[in-house]
Amino acid sequence: MDPALEVFIAVAEKQSFTRAAEMLHMTQPAVSQYIRSLEQALGTKLLDRSNKYVRLNPAGQIVYHHAREISGLYARMQYLIDDMKHAARGDLSIGASYTYGEYVLPHVLAEMMAGYPDIKPTITIGNSKEIVELVGSRRLDVGIIEGEVRDERYRIVPIADDAMYVVVPAGHRYAERRGLRLADLSEETWIIREAGSGTREAADHLFAQHHFHPERLMEFGSTQIIKESVEAGLGISLLSKAAVRKEMALGTLQLLELEGLPYYRQFSLVTQASPFYTKAMEVFMELVRGYRPI
Missing domain, CATH: 3.40.190.290 (D-Maltodextrin-Binding Protein; domain 2)
Known part of the structure; x- marks a missing residue:
């Protein structure tokens, strides 16, 4: 991934060149140079700066949104390549509707962790609409929802x-x-x-x-x-x-x-409409498809 985008994401989230430099283990001048290079490449300023704050301007908000998506895609690509050589492992962000997330998902996770202790799940619980939106913005790898969703942007598979x-x-x-x-x-x-x-x-x-x-x-x-x-x-x-x-x-x-x-x-699995999944996702989805809520 372009290091300038990584630096830009850090500055945007920390709202400080100094704190971003500390997080990235870089000097502040190096951080400033990366931001200048990115702004020159795009032909526009991305940040509003003063002695008190660093904030995204409207152009910066657009770049930040897409930079986060690019970062997620890059990390996913690395996981997929690494998965070709290793067993299921790594981070897995899971979202679930309230009913499934609070009363069914814990049992699925217990089974997964017993067999695949190197998978590191993080869980988000919300209503079905919220979970679909989080999957769509790539803030979740996989979601489990209630009811019906018809959208070509997603792969939706009934499970129970x-x-x-x-x-x-x-x-x-x-x-x-x-x-x-x-x-x-x-x-x-x-x-x-x-x-x-x-x-x-x-x-x-x-x-x-x-x-x-x-x-x-x-x-x-x-x-x-x-x-x-x-x-x-x-x-x-x-x-x-x-x-x-x-x-x-x-x-x-x-x-x-x-x-x-x-x-x-129906409970349904929802993912991005992609033919590629990490081994951790494949393991989780297989367990979910085989589990019956009652």
Whole structure:
């Protein structure tokens, strides 16, 4: 990779020529020379400088964005070449939606680390929309999402079905009822996830399929908060069975038997649309494809 771009990234992130020089083990004049050379090559200034700060100007922001992408591609190329000669190892940045990331992914990681201790995973948890965006900007190597995404920029591979049920607190008035329909729950308070979440997408699809319009909705940004709220009697929710296994075993949450449920959605792997993956990515993706959430 062009050393001038490496120096520029360091200056942009440290917002200081001095701190960038220290990080790169270079002299400050050498850092300044690299920046001048880059600006001359591009024909424009990239930084606003004063005695107090160094900041990216609009041109610098464009160059920084692409320099980070180039840096990631270069590192990936090195990993791929190195992988031809070695076993799976190295850094692996993984993103996952909340349901998969909090309730399934830890089990997959434990299996991976037992067999491949030289892989060094870092984990990001977010809603499905956020994970896709992070993969798209190459800040994640691989993501696992809920629901559907159609975009030619990505390789999206379904890996498992996820069964979703209406969840109520123990002792709920409908807990032992049979033959319930979604319409019977119209007066309940429904606690749902935020827009962009795969769990929210599933709830919206289910409601639309049944022409169902709850009278009261509460929107929370975490599956864990929703579970706690349902346990506390604040309302009911549509959640993955994988997310409530412990609470079902403890007897604090119950699944309702409703006509037309469970609602099935898919967990999917999302990566850049590239034919090349590091061995660490291949190992992880193979484990994920073979693991069943329930």
